[in-house]
Amino acid sequence: MTPAIKIDQVHKQFGALHALNGVNLTIEQGEFFALLGPNGAGKSTLINLLAGLSRPTSGKLSVMGYDVMSQYRQARHALGVVPQELVFDPFFNVREMLRFQAGYFGKGAENDAWIDEVIESLGLTDKAGTNMRRLSGGMKRRALIAQALVHKPPVIVLDEPTAGVDVELRHMLWEFIKRLNREGHTIILTTHYLEEAETLCSRVALLKQGEVIALDSTKNLLASMPGKKLRLKLSAALPATLKDIVRNQEQQDYTLSLNAIHQVEYVLAELRNANVTVEDMQLIEPDLEDVFVDLMGRT
Amino acid sequence: MSLINERLRGPWTLFKKEILRFWRVSFQTVAAPVMTALLYLLIFSHVLGGRVEVYPGVPYTVFLIPGLIMMSVLQNAFANSSSSLIQSKVMGNIIFVLLTPLSYLEFFLAFLAASIIRGLVVGFSIYLVAICFIDLPLTHPLFILAFAIAGSGMLGAFGIMAGLWAEKFDQMAAFQNFVIMPLSFLSGVFYSIHSLPPFWQKVSHLNPFFYMIDGFRYGFFGQGDISAWFSLSVVVGSFIALSFITIGMLKAGYKLRG
Numbered sequence: 272m273t274p275a276i277k278i279d280q281v282h283k284q285f286g287a288l289h290a291l292n293g294v295n296l297t298i299e300q301g302e303f304f305a306l307l308g309p310n311g312a313g314k315s316t317l318i319n320l321l322a323g324l325s326r327p328t329s330g331k332l333s334v335m336g337y338d339v340m341s342q343y344r345q346a347r348h349a350l351g352v353v354p355q356e357l358v359f360d361p362f363f364n365v366r367e368m369l370r371f372q373a374g375y376f377g378k379g380a381e382n383d384a385w386i387d388e389v390i391e392s393l394g395l396t397d398k399a400g401t402n403m404r405r406l407s408g409g410m411k412r413r414a415l416i417a418q419a420l421v422h423k424p425p426v427i428v429l430d431e432p433t434a435g436v437d438v439e440l441r442h443m444l445w446e447f448i449k450r451l452n453r454e455g456h457t458i459i460l461t462t463h464y465l466e467e468a469e470t471l472c473s474r475v476a477l478l479k480q481g482e483v484i485a486l487d488s489t490k491n492l493l494a495s496m497p498g499k500k501l502r503l504k505l506s507a508a509l510p511a512t513l514k515d516i517v518r519n520q521e522q523q524d525y526t527l528s529l530n531a532i533h534q535v536e537y538v539l540a541e542l543r544n545a546n547v548t549v550e551d552m553q554l555i556e557p558d559l560e561d562v563f564v565d566l567m568g569r570t
Numbered sequence: 571m572s573l574i575n576e577r578l579r580g581p582w583t584l585f586k587k588e589i590l591r592f593w594r595v596s597f598q599t600v601a602a603p604v605m606t607a608l609l610y611l612l613i614f615s616h617v618l619g620g621r622v623e624v625y626p627g628v629p630y631t632v633f634l635i636p637g638l639i640m641m642s643v644l645q646n647a648f649a650n651s652s653s654s655l656i657q658s659k660v661m662g663n664i665i666f667v668l669l670t671p672l673s674y675l676e677f678f679l680a681f682l683a684a685s686i687i688r689g690l691v692v693g694f695s696i697y698l699v700a701i702c703f704i705d706l707p708l709t710h711p712l713f714i715l716a717f718a719i720a721g722s723g724m725l726g727a728f729g730i731m732a733g734l735w736a737e738k739f740d741q742m743a744a745f746q747n748f749v750i751m752p753l754s755f756l757s758g759v760f761y762s763i764h765s766l767p768p769f770w771q772k773v774s775h776l777n778p779f780f781y782m783i784d785g786f787r788y789g790f791f792g793q794g795d796i797s798a799w800f801s802l803s804v805v806v807g808s809f810i811a812l813s814f815i816t817i818g819m820l821k822a823g824y825k826l827r828g
Contacts, residue, residue: 285828322669325828344671352669358662362591368666374583375670377576418666 273336275300275426275457281330290316292481305468306461308478314461322352351419355430357411359403366399376422389417409440426457469559496557501527504551581676588684607638607696624762637759640786647689647722648729651681655733656742674820685726714789721782724809731816753779778808
């Protein structure tokens, strides 16, 4: 099957800055994929290249088998992009804006039923006749997602779709995006909320300084973290002998990094020796944030 | 709409959006320039009417109208494409067009056509108001139409070019005030270049706006400072040259696609 996205030896330079340094990536159709990395890692640059908003210095990118440069019409038909910034056209209301967007892709009145469906699914029905300027941030975010879907693209890129939205809307958007994926859309997500990527995405690529430093299923990445975290609430300060494994501290609440489970015994023995009482204790499995911190620190 | 196939619907939609964009604010984009042109007419005809006769048998007030119409056509055609582009760039919503399968040529044609329409709407509105008060001959209507279309097309293309180049409103205002305004005011809207000293007559011949105004005026009165055919060649030639440069900028993604 043709991959949804294929990125082959892509380099992008802005003057002296090497924003992408030989990125290779293949995303299969139907995947729910996360593109993660710290600010400046090259995530947005990569999305811009896929969307044709920027041109690669070298290398090739394709969407559903269509080269984004030489077959840009087909490639852009196959791609829906939800930009990170809350941009909008202040002259038009939501429905007009969606009709224009569909029109740019060659869709006419026959597409209106789909536009109504998207409007309804995103809870925008009451706001369909409202000028974009008058929408709240959350509503603008929904309108942006609707805009990316009007031409029914098989591949959807969401660049930080839940940045700055409240918890309720975030969960509503998660459900909506999951539904799109169930219906067969390939989803590519960039996010700063690693919990979001862990909950939603089956595969993850980690970018650092323009290079892919990890590319695996979320499950494998989590399994690659050998240790666990031990969260303790103590009656007094932690003994100095355990200071080296402290990962986080808030007053007398400590989170310790353990390399292996048997280290718990050692921690408890040290606490006993120091006459410190454990008031609460929790053993936590590593999450994507641990993987992220570990990989970013390592390479 | 059913006559428009899927391929043409993209640029057609962009054109329609650009028309609606200025029509939604028609007080600012149509009524205001009509008002400005009428104020010029009122003031200049009051000050100079009866004292100056540029062409034999043509009162100054009548002489003034075609120049004012054409000046408004040109300024508004420029304003349409340039303001739309700079606004979209600054607001960031240009991305919605860039993400689509529209080609650079379709982008150009849609913006250009909308600019021409805005220029013609403003020009025709001034003409309609003016003929309520003044008897204006129409000697060569096809010349009038040809100059109006080619002139607004040229300024529409120039507007796209300026909109691509400018990164902030300040730069666009500088372009408008230091390039477009002097070229249009020094093009012979208010006078015949024959009234100028020889040196300034030669300088005026370097101003493409002069040919647009003079040729347009010829369409009304059947007389001008130079041959209307020559003016038309200069205007059409400049229009084509500017279009090629602008299309080249769009093709290269100049300040649009990094």
